[in-house]
Amino acid sequence: MRSSNTMNFLMGIYILVFFTYLFGPLIIMSFTAFNSAEFPAITPWECFSFRWFNEGKIAYDGQHLAGLFTDWRLHDGLISSLIIGAGVVCLSVPIGMAAAIVLTQVKSQLRDIYYSISIMPVLFPGVIIGISTVVLWDRIAGLGGGGFISDVGRNGIFLTILAQTCFISTYCFLIFVARLQRFDQTQEEAALDLGATQTQVFFKILIPYLAPAIASAAVIAFLASFENYNTTVFSILSDQTLTTVIASKVRLGISPALSALALTIIALTVIAAVTYEVLRRRQERKYIESQEEFVKEKAASSRVNKEYKARLKIPKGIVALILLVIIGSYVATQVVKNDLYGNSCIEAADIIKKSKFLDQLQTLESNQLSDEDLQGGSLGGNQDYGDIFGDPTLFQDFGGFD
Amino acid sequence: MSAGVELKDVSVTFGSFFAAKNVNVKIEGGEFFSFLGPSGCGKTTLLRAISGFQDPSEGQVLIDNKDMLGIGPNKRPTSLIFQNLALFPLMTVAENIAFSLEVRGVSKPERMKRAGELLELIALEGQGDKKVHQLSGGQKQRVAIARALAVEPKVLLLDEPLSALDLKLRQRMRTELREIQKRVNITFIYITHDQGEALTMSDRIAVMNEGELEQIGQCDDVYNNPLTPFVATFVGENNPLFGKIKDLSGDEAKIETSDGVFISSIDKSTNLNVGDEAISFVRPESLFMVKDGNDYKNKLSVKIENIEFEGNVKNFYASLYSGSKIKFSVANAIDTSEIEASSQIELCFDTSKSIILPKGALATE
Ligand SMILES: Nc1ncnc2c1ncn2[C@@H]1O[C@H](COP(=O)(O)OP(=O)(O)O)[C@@H](O)[C@H]1O
Numbered sequence: 001m002r003s004s005n006t007m008n009f010l011m012g013i014y015i016l017v018f019f020t021y022l023f024g025p026l027i028i029m030s031f032t033a034f035n036s037a038e039f040p041a042i043t044p045w046e047c048f049s050f051r052w053f054n055e056g057k058i059a060y061d062g063q064h065l066a067g068l069f070t071d072w073r074l075h076d077g078l079i080s081s082l083i084i085g086a087g088v089v090c091l092s093v094p095i096g097m098a099a100a101i102v103l104t105q106v107k108s109q110l111r112d113i114y115y116s117i118s119i120m121p122v123l124f125p126g127v128i129i130g131i132s133t134v135v136l137w138d139r140i141a142g143l144g145g146g147g148f149i150s151d152v153g154r155n156g157i158f159l160t161i162l163a164q165t166c167f168i169s170t171y172c173f174l175i176f177v178a179r180l181q182r183f184d185q186t187q188e189e190a191a192l193d194l195g196a197t198q199t200q201v202f203f204k205i206l207i208p209y210l211a212p213a214i215a216s217a218a219v220i221a222f223l224a225s226f227e228n229y230n231t232t233v234f235s236i237l238s239d240q241t242l243t244t245v246i247a248s249k250v251r252l253g254i255s256p257a258l259s260a261l262a263l264t265i266i267a268l269t270v271i272a273a274v275t276y277e278v279l280r281r282r283q284e285r286k287y288i289e290s291q292e293e294f295v296k297e298k299a300a301s302s303r304v305n306k307e308y309k310a311r312l313k314i315p316k317g318i319v320a321l322i323l324l325v326i327i328g329s330y331v332a333t334q335v336v337k338n339d340l341y342g343n344s345c346i347e348a349a350d351i352i353k354k355s356k357f358l359d360q361l362q363t364l365e366s367n368q369l370s371d372e373d374l375q376g377g378s379l380g381g382n383q384d385y386g387d388i389f390g391d392p393t394l395f396q397d398f399g400g401f402d
Numbered sequence: 403m404s405a406g407v408e409l410k411d412v413s414v415t416f417g418s419f420f421a422a423k424n425v426n427v428k429i430e431g432g433e434f435f436s437f438l439g440p441s442g443c444g445k446t447t448l449l450r451a452i453s454g455f456q457d458p459s460e461g462q463v464l465i466d467n468k469d470m471l472g473i474g475p476n477k478r479p480t481s482l483i484f485q486n487l488a489l490f491p492l493m494t495v496a497e498n499i500a501f502s503l504e505v506r507g508v509s510k511p512e513r514m515k516r517a518g519e520l521l522e523l524i525a526l527e528g529q530g531d532k533k534v535h536q537l538s539g540g541q542k543q544r545v546a547i548a549r550a551l552a553v554e555p556k557v558l559l560l561d562e563p564l565s566a567l568d569l570k571l572r573q574r575m576r577t578e579l580r581e582i583q584k585r586v587n588i589t590f591i592y593i594t595h596d597q598g599e600a601l602t603m604s605d606r607i608a609v610m611n612e613g614e615l616e617q618i619g620q621c622d623d624v625y626n627n628p629l630t631p632f633v634a635t636f637v638g639e640n641n642p643l644f645g646k647i648k649d650l651s652g653d654e655a656k657i658e659t660s661d662g663v664f665i666s667s668i669d670k671s672t673n674l675n676v677g678d679e680a681i682s683f684v685r686p687e688s689l690f691m692v693k694d695g696n697d698y699k700n701k702l703s704v705k706i707e708n709i710e711f712e713g714n715v716k717n718f719y720a721s722l723y724s725g726s727k728i729k730f731s732v733a734n735a736i737d738t739s740e741i742e743a744s745s746q747i748e749l750c751f752d753t754s755k756s757i758i759l760p761k762g763a764l765a766t767e
């Protein structure tokens with residue numbers, strides 16, 4: 001008894017730690033999206049604001065920080081990502097399906113070899129797939145002279161679709177293989193025997209059977225394409241996708257607009273997952289109901305009638321929703337009461353920051369150091385490197401920026 | 403609208419393995435014909451050769467006197483009911499039944515009308531909108547039959563369709579199948595390893611072993627006059643008495659075994675000479691007990707080992723003097739209460755109720 005209590009306790013701690021590890025960063029980041037400060041942070045908390053979802057901000061030092069809604073580079077990247085995702089789905093799903101169907105037809109030892117070759121692209125580093133695609137198409141574009149081929153061969157979106165399809169079609173392949181393993185091949189034979197042509201067997205028997213796999217393969221393919229970076233960064237050439245835009249932004253310094261973007265993506269994902277789950281459960285319930293009806297019918301015919309009691313179920317979703325609304329409205333009233341929201345708050349914060357900034361500028365100006373100080377002063381600083389640009393051999397081997 | 407099926411010297415090989423070997427049989431139009439044999443003897447292979455899923459390595463398949471070489475399963479006038487039924491789980495019952503019409507481009511109202519008729523034939527009126535998983539085992543069985551009949555095939559092929567059902571249902575379905583066959587009046591080719599099924603439904607049966615046909619004939623003929631030791635022991639039960647031919651005269655022969663000399667009937671076509679090794683077969687129900695066996699030509703003294711009550715009959719398992727085992731059955735109506743385990747009794751059988759065959763492989767079950 002005691003040992004099982006200890007076990008439960010440890011288990012609880014483990015779960016807590018695990019979920020903190022998993023969701024902690026996401027939650028913190030989500031909060032930073034609502035802080036009006038220029039840098040994603042929870043403390044110091046300036047003001048509650050939606051600006052990072054909207055217009056962004058012109059900072060006290062004059063720098064323009066774009067919000068999610070006004071950042072055209074993000075929008076262009078998003079559009080490219082969506083186009084590429086759609087292209088990858090259109091290519092990967094049929095390729096993966098065809099490869100999986102071929103696998104069911106190969107019966108000999110060739111099967112293992114074929115399988116290994118088919119899954120090889122997921123084992124290659126994505127970088128290599130990206131680079132090799134560019135190299136190949138650069139040659140092809142070179143052959144094509146100045147026409148259509150050369151345009152296409154140097155089109156980043158086209159190349160990225162091809163490069164991503166290389167390995168994403170393998171994910172699709174694996175999904176289809178799993179589903180086809182449970183396919184009863186006598187169904188095809190039955191359809192043939194009833195007079196169907198091979199084409200009819202494909203469209204009336206195989207495709208309906210594979211429909212759930214087609215759906216999940218399409219979703220997986222799209223998500224894999226959407227979040228891909230290491231292949232895309234090479235194959236995209238002069239274009240940009242969402243991931244490459246974000247990566248280049250991070251290089252310049254992160255802004256809360258990225259938190260806003262992340263939160264939006266998380267919210268969309270959660271909504272999609274919940275919708276899927278609800279639909280799935282509804283379908284399951286329908287199936288169970290039809291089975292129960294069948295059992296009831298049988299029971300009635302054999303006069304072993306049983307009462308089917310409808311159980312009272314507490315809808316958990318509604319309880320959770322009510323809790324959320326209560327907590328949310330409490331937080332909102334606190335925010336309004338303490339004047340942590342709105343322009344007045346932001347302006348007040350900006351004034352403080354601007355004066356601090358000006359102070360710092362002044363300090364810097366008043367701290368003008370003499371050459372003497374720089375050469376040998378206690379500050380250290382430039383002294384050791386003072387001569388570095390004086391050395392004529394330094395850039396001898398440097399080819400220059402090109 | 404029925405068609406005959408003829409197999410001419412059909413062999414099917416997988417590598418060097420003969421799944422069917424030199425099969426020759428002529429099945430008449432409108433016949434209920436069964437292939438009977440143990441599991442793995444090549445029955446399904448033969449059926450697949452008829453339906454077009456398996457090309458014979460040698461020989462010809464003729465349906466309605468036409469060679470079927472190069473004609474695919476979807477172009478043959480046959481319909482196959484699979485061992486596992488292979489109903490389409492994503493379609494309703496009516497869609498399943500009308501599938502063959504759908505792929506032929508028949509319009510939907512017409513399809514549904516025909517499905518309705520067939521549902522009536524199989525006593526499932528009004529259940530066309532159900533999904534397959536909502537049906538019981540016997541109902542699925544009937545849907546598979548209706549689906550196969552919807553094409554109006556000239557030959558219906560059935561691959562052990564009843565093997566998944568429980569005993570009661572199986573017995574009812576036997577009668578039902580036979581009735582359906584009479585009603586639609588087409589050729590049924592039925593495959594089974596269950597001799598009870600084959601004997602009750604069929605006009606004729608072919609007994610198969612290791613890819614070869616051992617005997618073709620009417621049910622009672624195969625049962626009463628088996629041509630090989632395999633058929634004698636596979637179709638119904640039989641007690642073998644091993645020995646040597648001592649004397650031959652017309653359609654009777656004397657066989658000497660370690661348990662005595664017996665006179666049994668022998669077929670003229672059996673090429674046995676005096677001195678050859680042979681087996682005399684006696685069925686459990688042909689052995690009877692006597693107080694004093696002196697009046698009988700064939701008698702055996704046995705020691706009862708085990709008694710089994712089966713309902714309509716009582717089975718006795720006994721050992722002979724030589725140590726070999728023998729089984730005999732007595733109708734339950736006859737009082738056998740004084741026979742107990744380890745009692746010593748005398749059994750007799752008539753010459754006409756036993757048959758001598760050359761030595762050969764027995765069915766092992
Ligand atoms: N496609 C195949 N490849 C190799 N051997 C097969 C194949 N199909 C059947 N066999 C073999 O042929 C024999 C007969 O099989 P089958 O016709 O299914 O027997 P039955 O239906 O009488 O049980 C079996 O030994 C089986 O292993």
Ligand SMILES: [Mg+2]
Pocket residue numbers: 445446485561562
């Ligand atoms: Mg079989």
